[in-house]
Amino acid sequence: MHIEALPSPYRPDPKIASLGAKIGDAVKSADFPETILRFRNDRWAATIGLDSLSDADWARHFGRFEPLPDNMPEPLALRYHGHQFRVYNPEIGDGRGFLFAQMRDGHGRLLDLGTKGSGTTPYSRRGDGRLTLKGGVREILATEMLESLGVNTSKSFSLIETGEELMRGDEPSPTRSAVLVRLSHSHIRIGTFQRIAAEGDADMMAQLVHYCLTVLYNETPGDTPAAQLLHLAVERIADLAASYMVAGFVHGVLNTDNINITGESFDYGPWRFTEYWDPRFTAAYFDENGLYAFGRQAEAMHWNLGQLAVSLRLICEAPPLIEALERFPALFQAAIITRFLWRLGVQSQGVERDRELVEAGERHMVRGKIPIDMFFHAFRGGRTGMSAQTHEHGADFEALLGEYPPQDNKAAAHWSESSPCSMLIEEVEQIWTAIAERDDWQPLHQKVESIRIMGQTLSQR
Numbered sequence: 372m373h374i375e376a377l378p379s380p381y382r383p384d385p386k387i388a389s390l391g392a393k394i395g396d397a398v399k400s401a402d403f404p405e406t407i408l409r410f411r412n413d414r415w416a417a418t419i420g421l422d423s424l425s426d427a428d429w430a431r432h433f434g435r436f437e438p439l440p441d442n443m444p445e446p447l448a449l450r451y452h453g454h455q456f457r458v459y460n461p462e463i464g465d466g467r468g469f470l471f472a473q474m475r476d477g478h479g480r481l482l483d484l485g486t487k488g489s490g491t492t493p494y495s496r497r498g499d500g501r502l503t504l505k506g507g508v509r510e511i512l513a514t515e516m517l518e519s520l521g522v523n524t525s526k527s528f529s530l531i532e533t534g535e536e537l538m539r540g541d542e543p544s545p546t547r548s549a550v551l552v553r554l555s556h557s558h559i560r561i562g563t564f565q566r567i568a569a570e571g572d573a574d575m576m577a578q579l580v581h582y583c584l585t586v587l588y589n590e591t592p593g594d595t596p597a598a599q600l601l602h603l604a605v606e607r608i609a610d611l612a613a614s615y616m617v618a619g620f621v622h623g624v625l626n627t628d629n630i631n632i633t634g635e636s637f638d639y640g641p642w643r644f645t646e647y648w649d650p651r652f653t654a655a656y657f658d659e660n661g662l663y664a665f666g667r668q669a670e671a672m673h674w675n676l677g678q679l680a681v682s683l684r685l686i687c688e689a690p691p692l693i694e695a696l697e698r699f700p701a702l703f704q705a706a707i708i709t710r711f712l713w714r715l716g717v718q719s720q721g722v723e724r725d726r727e728l729v730e731a732g733e734r735h736m737v738r739g740k741i742p743i744d745m746f747f748h749a750f751r752g753g754r755t756g757m758s759a760q761t762h763e764h765g766a767d768f769e770a771l772l773g774e775y776p777p778q779d780n781k782a783a784a785h786w787s788e789s790s791p792c793s794m795l796i797e798e799v800e801q802i803w804t805a806i807a808e809r810d811d812w813q814p815l816h817q818k819v820e821s822i823r824i825m826g827q828t829l830s831q832r
Contacts, residue, residue, distance in 0.1 A: 374523070377477025381420030383442040385473045386481055386586050393575055394563075395447035398469050399436075401490030401500065403550070405534030406434030409504075409812065410511055414823075415526045415554055418476040433552045434531040436489065442472040448492035452569055453562035453628030454678060456662055461569060463562070463628060464494030467501065470558055481586055484528065485558050487551040487638075501537050504530075504547035505803050506640070508815060512802070513639040514553075515819050516794040519826025520618040521713060523611060525555040525637035541656075547807075556635045557587050561679045562628035568682035576685050583632050597683040598691035600632075602698070605676055607634020609699050612669040613706030617714050619644050619743035623654030625663045625671040627678050644794050648736040648743055673699045714829070716752040716786075717775035728771045735765035748791030752777035785828045792825040 387394060408426050416422040421439075424432070431437045438444055446469035452461045469492065472484040487510070488502025511527040518524050529552040536545035559579070567576045580597050584590045593599050611634050615622065622629070623641035631637055641655035650666020658664070663671055676699065680692040704726075711729045712719055719725055736746050753776065755769040802818060805811040 374478070376414050376418050378417040378422075379420055379475065379477035381440075382475040383439065383472070384475050384481060385443045386582070387443070387447065387470060387473060387483075389586075390578060390582055391575075393450070393567075393572070394579075395449040395465070395470065396493050397445045398448045398492045399490070400446065400469075400486075400550075401533075403434065403533035403535065403548075405532065406430040407532040407534070408434075408529075409507075409532050409549070410527065410530040410815075412526060412528050412554070415528060419474045419482060419554070429529065430531060433484075433529040434533070434550060436471060436486075439472045439474075442474070443470070446471050446486075446489075448494060449558055449563065450494075450566055451560055451562035451628050452566040453560070453626050454565075454675070455626045455628070456658075457674075459565075461566070462494075462496065465492055466494040466496060466498055467492070471552070479589075480556055483555045483558050485553055485555060487553065488533075488548070489550050499537070501533075501535065501548050502551055503537055503539060503542055504532055504549040504806070505542060507549040507551045508803055508806065509642070509799060510551055510553070510639045511815070512794060512799055512818065513642050515822045516644070517618060517620060517636065519792075519822050519829065520614070520620075521710065521829065522614040522618055522620070523607070523635050525553045525635060528552045528554040553637065555631070555637055556633045557583075557631060558637075559583060559587070559632045560628050561630045561632065561675055561682075562626075563632070564679055564682040565627060568685050571685070573685050576683070580683070580686070587633050595687060595691050597687035598695055601676070601680055601683060601692055601695040604632055604634060604679065605695050605699050606702060608672050608676060609669075609702035610634065610706040610710075611636055612672045612703055613710050615668050616665070616707060617710040619646075619648070619665075621645055621652060621654040621663070621665045622668065623658070623663060625668060625675065627675045630672065630675045632679075643796055644743075646742050646744075646793075646795055647740065648733060669703050673703075712775075713778075714747045715750055715772075715775075716778050716829075717772070718778055720775060724771075724774075728768070728775065731765075731768035731771055735768040739765055742793075744791040744793040748786060748788075751786040752779075754786070779831055785824070792821050794822075 408430055413422045448465035448469045450464045453463055467488055468486040470485050476482050491500035507530045514524050514527045531550050533548045533550055535548040537548050538544045580600050583600055584592050588603050621643050629638050643654035645652040645665050652665040653661050680696055708725045708729050753772055755772055802814045805814045
């Protein structure tokens, strides 16, 4: 579930240049009044050989965007289209961010450093190209929590306050500004393919498919490379959808331009963690019809993969693409079981028995009104016995769970603590209030530390 952060020397490898000028537009960063370093992720900086940068050099590269050595000479605002709440929009692209650098990590993967809030681009659509400081803090909390819960997510790499006042309709304004840098396994989205398909550029589509297969997936292209890529994306994205469910996470805006071809979750706006297993829970106030509600996220991702298949029809016949799409439901159900057992910390007892356990666990959470985080915390390692009120709703679950041996008992002390580590909206707001009212960053750093401790215990075997 976890991708280990393996230290590595700095190995620049700006492969994006191989896709030519059509992939994006050269842009420049905004000239910010200030660059106040608020967060640097040295754990992941070590994986790309940048943890030894001084704070001053860090601010130069990730606040002023001075190019990194032997890397991209200038940032690229990537081009793409996308379905936004299932309405096709050909007028989008990187509107407040850009791809800044590419390098290899300790696993040999090609990773991107991309921005959010770095200024206007040709795709800003009358926006100011900025990010609020609160938005940056929220993304740090989302990515740290998701990573610890085993979700394949981008990493919040850097947050620098930029000294501007922003006006926003969804925050008390004026509010503080920031620029975020995220570390991602690619910024190629389903929407990237949609743009190329809309332009009818078969050569560019074939080139992009080859790039994704060989550079991002390290695969040798076969007879039908487009279908091969779709199979890989279906596998990764079905697992991503399952990981959201087991984490209790709602992304909020699962548009096709927010789905990465590598199946890595990224770009956190109106995200929320749902306290209870509530399929109707939504994260975005503007999602009035619940299109991206907690229980509909798998459906949304499957639909988005369908749009990828439509785009790939430019260079591939339909039957092999349909075959890949049809794998999604079974892959999603299998991933739910695998991830549910992983978070419970118990060993598989076979597909049918595991499915029974997961279904009973879901019923127990709903009928017993048990918060998701408390459920996995209390029953971790196969422990049974909660309050009498919850027990009457979960006797079948506890009976099944009693047959499951724990994966590992090393971290038993952590799970014996009275309350679980969580990331509900009230906690997020408390952390932000400390920053907004007192410029107190200690609650944020303490929360990140406790989240990482949970992640370490979850990943122990």
